[in-house]
Amino acid sequence: MELLKKKIQQEGKVLSETVLKVDSFINHQMDPVLMKEIGKEFARCFKEAGITKVLTIESSGIGPALMTALELEVPMVFARKRKSLTLTEGLITTKVYSFTKQETNDVTISSHFIEKGERILIIDDFLANGQAALGLIDIVKQAGAEPVGVGIVIEKSFQDGRQLILETGIQLESLARVASLADGTVTFVD
Numbered sequence: 176m177e178l179l180k181k182k183i184q185q186e187g188k189v190l191s192e193t194v195l196k197v198d199s200f201i202n203h204q205m206d207p208v209l210m211k212e213i214g215k216e217f218a219r220c221f222k223e224a225g226i227t228k229v230l231t232i233e234s235s236g237i238g239p240a241l242m243t244a245l246e247l248e249v250p251m252v253f254a255r256k257r258k259s260l261t262l263t264e265g266l267i268t269t270k271v272y273s274f275t276k277q278e279t280n281d282v283t284i285s286s287h288f289i290e291k292g293e294r295i296l297i298i299d300d301f302l303a304n305g306q307a308a309l310g311l312i313d314i315v316k317q318a319g320a321e322p323v324g325v326g327i328v329i330e331k332s333f334q335d336g337r338q339l340i341l342e343t344g345i346q347l348e349s350l351a352r353v354a355s356l357a358d359g360t361v362t363f364v365d
């Protein structure tokens with residue numbers, strides 16, 4: 176997606192050989208025009224997949240997931256990383272190791288919001304080692320639903336996530352694929 180790649184080139188900051196900071200348009204401040212286009216692009220990729228719901232993980236997945244759900248005209252659910260006083264019964268939980276925080280969190284949804292037989296599209300902002308996406312796939316399976324697709328805004332193709340998701344056989348679509356962050360420079364996969 177050219178608009179996204181241009182934005183990454185202009186505003187992304189390479190913090191290390193493995194971490195890209197995009198907090199001026201995705202992770203802190205959000206660019207709604209870009210988010211709208213991201214939603215349209217994911218909807219185009221998965222329009223034939225019979226998606227009934229979009230699932231993401233708080234907080235940075237919520238923007239792109241909501242815009243995608245709007246385009247597909249289905250609800251969006253976000254998994255919570257923190258325990259909520261109102262989230263008390265019928266919980267589905269999995270453990271996810273966070274690449275950026277370097278800690279393991281229980282990630283939870285209410286089973287009310289994903290029903291048996293639903294066709295779920297998982298959306299997230301980044302794909303690194305695939306732990307967030309695999310955790311969401313596990314939640315969908317625990318709910319008796321089918322993980323039909325994974326949509327990623329920025330994939331770091333030099334890390335393990337891509338391979339791990341492809342091994343599940345689930346359709347993976349990444350809007351920008353980063354081949355390398357070496358020498359402080361973002362290089363995209365052709």
Ligand code: 5GP
Pocket residue numbers: 193194195196197202235272273274275299300301302303304305306307308336
């Ligand atoms: P994974 O679970 O695939 O190892 O990592 C994906 C999660 O970690 C995403 O939800 C994202 O929040 C965070 N993440 C991974 N790599 C990066 C990165 O280079 N930059 C930012 N801003 N977040 C990242």
